[in-house]
Amino acid sequence: MTNLYYIWEGLTSLPILLAAMAGVLWGMCGGALPGISTAIAMSLVLPFTYGMDPSAALVLLGAIYIGSEYGGSIPAILIRTPASGSSAATVVDGYAMQRQGRGGEALGLSLVGGTIGGFVGLLLLSLLTQQLSKVALWFTPPAYFALGILGISVIASLSERNVIRGLIAGVLGLMVATIGTDPVSGVMRFTFGYPELMGGVPVIIVMMGVFAVTELMIQARERDYSEDVTERSTRLKLPSLKKLWSLRVPQIIAIVFGTIEGLTPGGGGSIAAFMSYNEAKRWSKEPEKFGKGSEEGVIAPETANNVVALTALIPTLSFGIPGTATAAILLAALLIHGLHPGPNLFTSHPEVVYQLFSGLFLANLGMFVFGLIILSPIIWLVNRPRAYLRAGIFGLIFSGIYSVNGSEFDLYLVMAIGVVGYLLRSLRFPFLPFVLAVVLGYMIEANYRRSLLITNGDHIVFLQNPISVCLLALSALFIVLPLYRQFRQRRRSSQAAHPQQP
Amino acid sequence: MATRIACTFAALASLAAVAAAGPALAADKIAYPVTTGTMIMQSSPGSGGDLFLRAVADAANRQIGANFAVENVTGGSGAKAMALLGKSPGDGSMLMGVSPTYVNTSLLSKPPVSYTDLQPIVRLFLDSVIVVVREDSPYKTLKDVIEAAKKAPHSVKVAVGEPGGLETQTMIELMQKTGTQLTVISHDGGGDALLSVLNGTGDMAIGEAAELKSQLDAKQIRPIAAYTEARIATFPDLPTAREQGIDMVVQKFRGIIGPKNVSPEVIKAWEAAVPKMLNDPAFKKWYEEGALIPAFQPHDQFEAFIDNFGAKQKQFFLDNNMIKG
Numbered sequence: 001m002t003n004l005y006y007i008w009e010g011l012t013s014l015p016i017l018l019a020a021m022a023g024v025l026w027g028m029c030g031g032a033l034p035g036i037s038t039a040i041a042m043s044l045v046l047p048f049t050y051g052m053d054p055s056a057a058l059v060l061l062g063a064i065y066i067g068s069e070y071g072g073s074i075p076a077i078l079i080r081t082p083a084s085g086s087s088a089a090t091v092v093d094g095y096a097m098q099r100q101g102r103g104g105e106a107l108g109l110s111l112v113g114g115t116i117g118g119f120v121g122l123l124l125l126s127l128l129t130q131q132l133s134k135v136a137l138w139f140t141p142p143a144y145f146a147l148g149i150l151g152i153s154v155i156a157s158l159s160e161r162n163v164i165r166g167l168i169a170g171v172l173g174l175m176v177a178t179i180g181t182d183p184v185s186g187v188m189r190f191t192f193g194y195p196e197l198m199g200g201v202p203v204i205i206v207m208m209g210v211f212a213v214t215e216l217m218i219q220a221r222e223r224d225y226s227e228d229v230t231e232r233s234t235r236l237k238l239p240s241l242k243k244l245w246s247l248r249v250p251q252i253i254a255i256v257f258g259t260i261e262g263l264t265p266g267g268g269g270s271i272a273a274f275m276s277y278n279e280a281k282r283w284s285k286e287p288e289k290f291g292k293g294s295e296e297g298v299i300a301p302e303t304a305n306n307v308v309a310l311t312a313l314i315p316t317l318s319f320g321i322p323g324t325a326t327a328a329i330l331l332a333a334l335l336i337h338g339l340h341p342g343p344n345l346f347t348s349h350p351e352v353v354y355q356l357f358s359g360l361f362l363a364n365l366g367m368f369v370f371g372l373i374i375l376s377p378i379i380w381l382v383n384r385p386r387a388y389l390r391a392g393i394f395g396l397i398f399s400g401i402y403s404v405n406g407s408e409f410d411l412y413l414v415m416a417i418g419v420v421g422y423l424l425r426s427l428r429f430p431f432l433p434f435v436l437a438v439v440l441g442y443m444i445e446a447n448y449r450r451s452l453l454i455t456n457g458d459h460i461v462f463l464q465n466p467i468s469v470c471l472l473a474l475s476a477l478f479i480v481l482p483l484y485r486q487f488r489q490r491r492r493s494s495q496a497a498h499p500q501q502p
Numbered sequence: 503m504a505t506r507i508a509c510t511f512a513a514l515a516s517l518a519a520v521a522a523a524g525p526a527l528a529a530d531k532i533a534y535p536v537t538t539g540t541m542i543m544q545s546s547p548g549s550g551g552d553l554f555l556r557a558v559a560d561a562a563n564r565q566i567g568a569n570f571a572v573e574n575v576t577g578g579s580g581a582k583a584m585a586l587l588g589k590s591p592g593d594g595s596m597l598m599g600v601s602p603t604y605v606n607t608s609l610l611s612k613p614p615v616s617y618t619d620l621q622p623i624v625r626l627f628l629d630s631v632i633v634v635v636r637e638d639s640p641y642k643t644l645k646d647v648i649e650a651a652k653k654a655p656h657s658v659k660v661a662v663g664e665p666g667g668l669e670t671q672t673m674i675e676l677m678q679k680t681g682t683q684l685t686v687i688s689h690d691g692g693g694d695a696l697l698s699v700l701n702g703t704g705d706m707a708i709g710e711a712a713e714l715k716s717q718l719d720a721k722q723i724r725p726i727a728a729y730t731e732a733r734i735a736t737f738p739d740l741p742t743a744r745e746q747g748i749d750m751v752v753q754k755f756r757g758i759i760g761p762k763n764v765s766p767e768v769i770k771a772w773e774a775a776v777p778k779m780l781n782d783p784a785f786k787k788w789y790e791e792g793a794l795i796p797a798f799q800p801h802d803q804f805e806a807f808i809d810n811f812g813a814k815q816k817q818f819f820l821d822n823n824m825i826k827g
Contacts, residue, residue, distance in 0.1 A: 039546070043546055043547040043548055043574075046547050046548055047547070136697065137697065137700055137701035138701070139701075140698075140701055140702075140703045141687075141703060181664075181665060181666070182665060182666075183665055183688065183690075184665055184688055185665060185666060185822070185824065186610075186664070186665035186666015186667070186670065186688070186824060187666070187823070187824050188610055188611060188824075191611060193611065193612060194578075194611075195578035195579060195581030195582075195607065195611040195613040196577060196578045196581070196582075198578060198579045198581075198607070198610070198611050199578075199579065265690070265691075265693060265694050265697065315697075319693075319696075319697065319700075319716075319717070320693075320715075320716040320717070321693035321694070321696060321697055322693065328548065328549075329547070329548045331548075332547070332548030332549070332552075332553065333548070335553065336548075336553070340715055340716045340719070341716060342715070342716020342717060342719065342720055343716065343717070343719075343720035343722065344716065344719055344720050345716075405576055405577035405582070406575075406577070406582075407577050407578075407582065446690070450687050450688075450689075453659075453685055453686075453687050454659060454685070454687070454703065456656050456685070
């Protein structure tokens with residue numbers, strides 16, 4: 001009962017309301033700007049929270065997390081620039097929709113998807129924290145490895161009839177993922193003496209390079225500057241309830257993967273978004289639409305990353321172990337206020353926890369309302385003549401990348417990745433396998449090697465863990481099935497072509 | 503907003519108080535060549551190192567006649583912060599808060615400015631590095647672990663944080679000293695290593711007491727040894743590795759460094775300030791909660807300590823093929 005009182009108190013307290021609104025608004029703006037990642041948006045505000053009441057401080061930071069996960073999808077959809085790793089999966093179909101003049105629709109889908117994801121995540125957080133925190137413990141290195149393999153097994157179907165090229169792009173991505181500190185021995189790999197590469201190539205730089213820089217290069221190559229005169233929707237268009245119901249499968253998938261990634265450390269929004277995108281495609285009735293403006297392809301990653309923003313707080317609060325790098329900042333705020341997250345937090349400081357929940361509820365609501373207000377002007381802004389837009393995007397990308405670490409090196413790196421992306425696209429290699437491999441490569445490699453350490457090099461370890469067995473079996477099925485279908489189709493068509501051959 | 507306004511008022515009020523008391527206090531403060539100093543930190547706001555340096559700057563502002571502020575210069579595991587410090591004047595206007603990472607980064611990636619190009623000023627603390635097991639683990643002491651490892655090599659799995667870090671090194675040293683074989687599994691950070699112990703992937707973990715506090719309080723994990731010189735104040739019943747017959751101490755230090763040409767006045771000011779800071783009640787409360795062990799070393803001792811530490815690290819990296827001679 002006291003807990004309900006704390007929730008009520010949180011919902012009606014002015015500082016908490018203000019913290020939630022300020023946080024979500026700043027998060028949306030910061031998240032929409034490339035270079036201001038969620039972590040940066042939060043850490044910029046962190047010093048201001050020192051003097052605040054602990055609940056309001058946590059609400060402010062949590063609201064920024066929520067707002068930022070959504071904000072990232074605005075430039076992803078409108079200008080093909082993922083402002084953060086977790087919005088990169090949205091680029092594929094979101095930008096395709098924008099090019100078809102359906103940008104307003106895509107933004108509506110991502111706003112509603114994000115809000116639903118946020119509320120479901122909050123429900124899981126407030127009701128099932130104790131139970132779900134155990135799920136985090138199920139994931140041992142073999143299970144993480146198998147999860148990564150499941151994610152990467154989709155390469156065959158992402159490659160659109162060109163499995164060999166898809167595999168080549170995937171291998172290139174895995175190569176990029178091996179740059180940096182070796183996950184087991186700590187030896188520097190392929191850093192060529194640059195200390196900037198010790199931590200690997202940041203995922204956000206790969207995303208910006210492959211999506212945004214590549215797109216700028218492709219657009220610059222177009223000869224005529226004729227403006228396309230197709231009627232573009234300049235208004236935000238929310239999906240109807242009927243449409244939402246028809247999109248239930250990708251949303252459920254997104255909630256499942258968002259929850260898993262939120263609960264387990266090291267994953268985070270980008271893995272959740274890509275895994276949901278992949279699975280949404282796999283379970284879709286119209287997988288051929290993916291990549292060409294599929295509504296399912298927008299709503300799945302957008303729901304997933306908002307689920308992560310909330311479920312990542314579960315291990316943060318109940319173990320003191322942040323589920324994502326961003327949740328780590330929230331952890332720091334807890335510590336600054338003398339609160340020790342961990343199994344005892346819920347009994348020692350229930351008022352802080354429950355007021356945090358009510359603040360996050362308000363933040364989710366605020367995100368939806370602010371989205372309705374600010375999106376239409378933003379859509380108008382993006383529909384200005386292309387030449388202005390391109391220069392603006394160029395400035396936005398490079399100032400954003402520079403501001404992450406204040407490092408010139410990162411600028412060269414994003415251009416290099418952009419060139420790789422450009423070559424892939426010009427040579428008609430599918431680039432999604434490349435991105436997917438970069439996102440998942442580290443997780444797969446690190447956990448493969450950790451697993452083998454457990455059994456001193458015996459691969460039996462992957463068969464001893466039930467989660468790993470199930471996921472690996474699923475992956476094997478998903479790899480073999482399309483190949484078998486392709487094989488059958490080819491035999492049939494060759495029979496049809498030469499029916500009378502002896 | 504109410505809190506914000508209250509906060510602003512509080513800030514203004516304290517400012518006024520400082521302004522009024524300023525002249526009187528300044529006389530008691532330790533003289534410093536410049537009025538404002540930047541203390542740079544290689545990790546991001548909110549990280550362990552950042553919180554440490556902010557607490558230090560806060561305590562220093564009460565003792566030294568200058569105003570210190572923390573700036574986060576992230577990138578390249580500290581290489582960028584070191585490069586910036588190396589270019590700064592030696593008048594004490596720029597200093598850096600460091601942990602063993604800055605030595606390791608210097609050795610592993612050979613950045614343009616390495617630890618030997620910088621001047622250690624003072625050492626403040628050592629971290630309490632402890633070994634923990636799950637509450638229901640059969641191991642009661644480090645000796646039990648050693649015996650189990652002697653019976654069946656590689657049967658005991660140790661979870662450590664980042665690969666190639668001080669924790670891995672400690673475990674390799676332990677194996678060499680006791681002639682045993684342990685399996686060392688590195689993770690992406692201390693938190694992941696702790697989860698590994700909770701879910702049974704690792705049989706034990708090694709880490710800083712502050713990071714493990716909440717699980718220790720909740721009795722999910724149990725400490726079995728401390729890698730410190732003496733017993734840790736907050737764990738009076740926890741025997742050290744030395745007491746258990748294993749002669750090892752982990753020196754995960756935290757200190758302040760400056761550019762190579764840092765002036766003697768700056769060094770003198772810090773040498774005078776740190777012992778006072780360590781007795782400052784607010785600072786004391788902070789570091790005792792974090793189980794940091796005050797381990798003040800003046801400049802010449804700290805310099806020798808860093809030289810020795812660097813040589814030891816280099817040998818370790820060479821022995822394990824992590825760098826080439």
